[in-house]
Amino acid sequence: MASVVARALVAVDAEKASKQDLELLKKLVIEFKDELDALGVKVDKLDKRVAVLEKNLGGWKLSGQIYFDANFMDYDSDKDNDREFGFGRLRFFLGKQIDENTSLLVRINAPKGSFGWDRAYVDTKLPYDVNFRFGRFNFDWEGDLGLYDPYTVNNDGTFGDWDVDGFQFAKTWGMFDVTGIVGRNRDHATNAKDYEPVAEDLNTHMTYALKIGANGEKWMLGAMGYWWKGDNLEEEYPIAANLDVNTYGIYAGYNFTPAVQLKGVYYFQDIDPGFSFDGDDPKSWKVILDVKQDLLKFTSLWIEYAQQDNTFFGTNSYQYLGANEMKYKPWNTGTAKIWNIIADQEWNDKWGTYLRYWQADWDTANLDDTKNWTVGVRYQYTPAIQFKLEYDSVDYGMVTAATDAGKDNIFRFRTTVNF
Template identity: 40%
Template sequence: MKKLLALVAVFALVAFAAPAFAANPFVDVPMNHWAYDAVSHLAAKGIIQGYPDGTYRGNQPMTRYEMSMLVARALATVDMEKASKEDAEMLKKLVVEFKDELDALGVRVDALDERVAVLEENLGGWKFWGELRFDARWADEGDGAYDRGYYTHRGETEFDLNRFRLFMSKQIDDKTKFTARIGRNNADDEGLKWERYFATIQLPWDSFLMVGKWNYDWEGEAGLYIDEDAWFTDTTWKGFYWRKNLAKGDITLFAAHTEDKYASGWTYVDLGDFYNYGARFNFNMNDKFRIAISGLYFDYENDGVARSYNEHDVIGALPYTLEDYGTYWADFGITFSPGFEFKGAYYVQDHDGPSGVPHFDDSPNAYKAIIDVSQDLLNFTSLWIEYAKFDPNFQIALQPWSAYGAELTPNLTAPAVLNVFETEVIFASLQQKWSDKWVTYQRYGQFNHDPESYAGLTGSYDITNWTFGVQYWYTPTVMFELAYDDVDYDNGWRDNIDSSLKDDSLIRFRTHIFF
């Protein structure tokens, strides 16, 4: 009787995993027995095996060894995504109770505990998490480099929300998960908005599909930037995103559509409706070398329709048209030793460019090369050294506005609406983690722009930017940061065009909370 009662307790945990029952293999458990269903189900799942003579001997007392075998087999069988909270708690108690016996059987109890904990976390419905960043900023100039621009001026002093994000997710079943994010991203956003909402569907052949409004970041996955310095990816689209995992890499495809509206990051250019397609093949040849090929293509529904820039365009509000275009790149990573990597990327664009604009390069290129060394290898600091170069007009709808420190300083690599410059970048970033509480960091950037005699302009346009910051982790979820940023514009001919680009400095105190 004790043996059958223990069996029924385990049956209660795994019964939901398979609704159909196989025939009872034990001769001493008749069909009219009260435990018949439990015995049949657990025998079909391989959790109980009985004796060589075909009996189960349910009236015999069960040893702790036999019970531990049931627990181990149940853990290997149970589908915790469909279990109730009570089921998960019961299974966890069984793991704790029979820890020694499971240990003696060679079962990794620590791994079982971890599995139960992870699976239990998804039970019962929704999960919520998020972050809050609040900034106090003091700039030296009220209308200088740290001002927001032509439409929303920040002034010398600003206390405002930098970011609020609330994530939520629900594991719908073993193949479908829903994720969403509501938030406010900067001082310009006066209200909350749904920034992401998508379902992730597990498909056959080790692949998955995201449907809805999702974010993707191929450059981040390749380790091609730090902080918020992506050039093209780390963007959010509405559409379909599919990835197939391979033994040594992955293949990704997506298709998205944007309705008639201003482009992300451009508050003054109407791009019209367009489709955006993307493809990426990423391959790890071994643990030392990785290579990937990626492409983005923009297909405008009304390409060739004349539009115009606003009055602040350095070109002078010229009419223009947008044609279909593509951006393609190859990136790689070479790991010389743990913590020491050389990586880079080469980008090519193909477009006709805006009509009526002279000296336009319709196939500009860009590239970057990076040395990335961890603090574990150097002991006292991490080190990131990067060299990058942009051809003139290397940008149409997707510009590297956020590259190289836009979190603090804007207009480092794209000081004009149309990038008519050949731009060279030398960028370095260091970080020192002194303890679990204290972190310091430094950033330096030199950005040299050559107009290449565009519209009769001569001379260079150079920018120097450096940053020093200190972070203090008050708790694992609360961080305070004090940063000083300085930008020096060697304006040259630009002085008479844009007076906001002048030498400036900024002190920022940030409170960052994770929850």
């Protein structure tokens, strides 16, 4: 009988077997433990698998993230208040493991005083190991690929970070992966940070997206496509009501060492005539040198250079702290040239500091470069609580031949709680 149990242990796929089968097999293992030990059979993997199932199945799990900010501002531009205290983020995640292959996640968000759920989706597994997601979810392929910096919490990619109501299919074959999405977005300008749950009337277009990628030991390579098909019948914004926007991206990266990576992404768009300039299908690209602190010892280094046509239709806010660096980005045939340089230092498991410089040349007469400096220090008080003190200054300069927008400055003290 011990030999029969031993053969069953070899044959069973612990990742696919049901909890009931694993529990029955575990009882047999306990019954014949001495005989199995004599046969040299190891059962640690089975014990761990059953323990994970017992932990996850059945119950609801609550987690969350809270930012509480004290902002002290000195704005030359269009803000009246110079003091703001309140929640910069208040998010709760409610999850349930329904069965071994199926889970549910609901995000409850409270942006700017409102409160309600803004994401709810189910993950499950279809035949042939196809991962299937349906509901209201976010997808941010540029973020998943590490193509925008991880140091500034509010930074965004050139294109992406969209909420969608729909379906996602994902499949992996060795080093290759394919992800497809079919759904509806609320509006072209809405991303995860700006979404208001009550804005159901902004459900304006179909979204189709496809990503095909390959990952080697030291490299990544792939392509992405996003197709927005506008079908809003409202007449409030007639130019954009039935706007079609097709965006195509190619990305690549290479790890020279585990601590040094060169990577980048190139986008080009096909936009309906009338919304963009005639004959101008905008393009955007950026290249990044990402150096970890393991190499330089005292700091990490993120050096990003980007060029983006001023009519490019995407996220790319680069917004940090209270200052929107893209506020005076023009809408013309010029091409912005952008630098984003970050040095982040982890001094120990408690203390860290960072510096950031950002600059954009808007390629426009009578419009000065926008320049931004950020410096900060953080303290990890406990594994769940972090304190951060930051100073940020953005200089817009002359935004017309006769108007000096001046500088926006902010000191922020942020308390972060993760649970």
